[in-house]
Amino acid sequence: MTVHRLPLLAALLLGVVQPAHAQAPVPAVATSASSDAAFYALADAEWTWRQAQFGDDENDDRPSYRLPDVSAAAQAAREARWAQTLKALDAIDQGALSPAARVNYAIYRYQIETLLSAQRFHEWEKPLNSDTTFWGNLADTARTPFRNESEARAYIAMLHAVPRYFAQQMANMKAGLARGFTAPQVTLKGRDLSLLPITDAKTADANPFFEPFKALPASIPQATAKALTDEARTAITSEVVPAHRALLAYLRSDYLPHARTGLAAQGLPQGKDYYQAQIREYTTTDLTPDAIHQIGLAEVARIRAQMQEIMTQVGFTGDLPAFLAKLRSDPQFVASSPQDLLNRAAWIAKTFDGKAADWFGRLPRKRFAIRPVPADIAPFYTAGRGGPGVYLVNTWNLPARQLYSLPALTLHESAPGHAFQMSLASENKGLPAWRQRTYISAYGEGWALYCEKLGVEMGIYTTPYERFGMLSYQMWRAARLVVDTGIHAKGWTREQALAFLHDNTALSDHEIETETDRYIAWPGQALSYYLGEMAIVEDRARAEKALGDKFNIRAFHDAVLELGSVPLPVLHARIDRFIAEGGKGPYPDEE
Structure with a gap:
């Protein structure tokens, strides 16, 4: 994601x-x-x-x-x-x-x-969804330059393994297709186009998989570099391209035309049990679809009232749909160029850096780069994603990337969200490796969404419109509780889901379509965000009430973050201990 x-x-x-x-x-x-x-x-x-x-x-x-x-x-x-x-x-x-x-x-x-x-x-047996595919992840490897000869040789070995790997994945896809276990057809429309840069490249040198060989490290001797480059060209031409062409033919002739037309996870084999298992995985709770749906409706109503306060503040006299229409069409909220959007994201991230020490005792050592989403996947990709070392910003279709949402997006994906939290976890040598190196969605996405709300206290949002953008993002995640359960357990159509998001959030219509397809293709994942944030917000309120003047926000954040990625019951137990210990953080020397 x-x-x-x-x-x-x-x-x-x-x-x-x-x-x-x-x-x-x-x-x-x-x-x-x-x-x-x-x-x-x-x-x-x-x-x-x-x-x-x-x-x-x-x-x-x-x-x-x-x-x-x-x-x-x-x-x-x-x-x-x-x-x-x-x-x-x-x-x-x-x-x-x-x-x-x-x-x-x-x-x-x-x-x-x-x-x-x-x-x-x-x-x-379902190794792809609306915005993530096994072949797309493979292509991502070509975007990282080699540091040494060993990496170049490992990459070439990977190229040789592509036919075997693709054959196995296609066999799995065929098994899934035979029993009706696929992502819904509507969410896969056009996904085959991402293969064309590989299948249609005129020469090996023009193929995206050749990219790392265009600037090999100077430490590799010239003769060795030539031999490696020649081997890569041969592997791309004789193994990588044919494997991608076979996959493309299978997608177009069989898989996409025969993917299931229903939307609901409960319509899959063992559907009710499957969807409940997805809820368990992504929320770490045993909440039922009905319970989650009702939580979502209540939160949507609560956030809608907060949106009305912002509308009154800026002097808008119409209703919420009219205000949302104004925001989506107002040119003042559109970046002038892709680089302008990247520059603004960088400014917001650097603004956080200036405030970080007041809110966190321990900061990660790893820094992150800000890069555009690769062009071949950008039309189907989310507005941005972040993790250790990188914050990707989608610069495709700039009118769909309204600037009033950028501060919330940046806090979520970069720091103190994903690029911050995940780096802290991997750097925490006091945790077992299987806690440093894994990701639990309810915690990770809940933390990142909490960071969006924290931006209000931190002073990141400088205009009422940016505050509204934050509320729209909160509404977006609350609405996911309604939409995900509506689609997968209550028989909602794609049109119902699109309309619900259009009427309640300030997302562009393009983002609403790509997001809805993601929820349809990836049951349960959308539930992790808001339920995870609610858990952190509730734990913080509980700690503030119990500790009074002893509550220290830096110590609280450190207590949450030193866990790594954990199920929500483990988080609750940790804050119980935080309260019992009088609000003492895990790093007393940094409080």
Whole structure:
């Protein structure tokens, strides 16, 4: 969702990662050995095996050039391994664990349950959605320059593996298609066009996959560089392009024409159980679709009243739909050029830097770049995404990127949102690796949405229109609770979802269409944002009330962020402890 990291499941399904290895045995855990050592032996062994499967190395901002084994046999082996791991976890007496290990157990168990659930539903048979595809993630690797000869050789090895990898993915897609397990047809319209830059390139040198070889590091000897470049050209011509052409032909002749026409997740095989599992994955709760729908309707009404206050403040006398129409069409809110939009995003991010020390005790070491969304995916992509090392801003169709929304977008995707939170997690060496390196959507997206609201207190929003943009983004995420459950559990049409977002948010019509297609194609993910933010807001209010004058906002934020990415019940328990300890943060020397 990314070039911030996708949620745990999607990252494993769609990412460009390592090949599968032989399945290692699960360490036996006897009931009598229910101790910290037994738990960590189990978790560390599985994590080592998982890394061998999926190759998430220590560099968040560097691609991995090894493609996974995604065959049905490899998927079955993963399901068996995670089933064994869950059984071993069941054999551990949680009451015998230390408090710290008990927290780690809850987080780790959620990870395994989520991974196992995805395997049991054969999520791998649907390796694409409306804005994320396995071939698009592969193409992303070509956008990062090589640092040395080793990376260039690893990249070439990846090129040689493309035919095998694509053949496995197409076999999975065929299995999913045969049982009606695909993204809805309407959300896949035009997605085949992203393959054309590869299939239609006139020469190997003009192919996007050749891009890193146009400026090899000077440390590579000239003769070696020539040999590497020649091998890359051959691999692109004889292996990469034919694999992409075969995929394009399959998409156009079979997959896209026969993708399911229904929208609801509950219309998929085992649909009701599947959608509830998606809710569990993305919200870390067992809320029902009906309960979430009602929460969404209540929050939409509450935010609508706040919007009315802004409209009164700026002297607008019409109704909300009229005000939204004015905002969408007013040229003062359109950047003059793509570079102008990037420059404004950079200014907002730098404004936060000047305020950061007043709100956070510990800051990440990793910085982030601000870059445009690549042109080949921009028409289908969200307004922006962020993660360790990067904040992508969509500069395609500038009238759809209203400037009054840019401060909220920047706080969410860059700092103190995704690029900030995820870097802090990966740098926290006090956490097990499987907490540093994974992403739980309810926490991560909830935190980023909380950051948008925090911008009011921080003084980031300088005009009533920017405040309204923030409220529109809050409304957008509250409306997702209504739209996602409406589509997947209540029989809503695409037109109903579009109308609900059009009438309640200031998003452009283009953004409303791309976002709606994302919710249709990715059931449950849209629910994580607002429910996660509500949890953080409620925890903060609880801490402020209990601590009174002892409440320190820097200590509270540090307590939330030092967790890494966790299920919401773990967050609530941490704030309980924060209150019990008198508001003391995890880094007292930085308060």
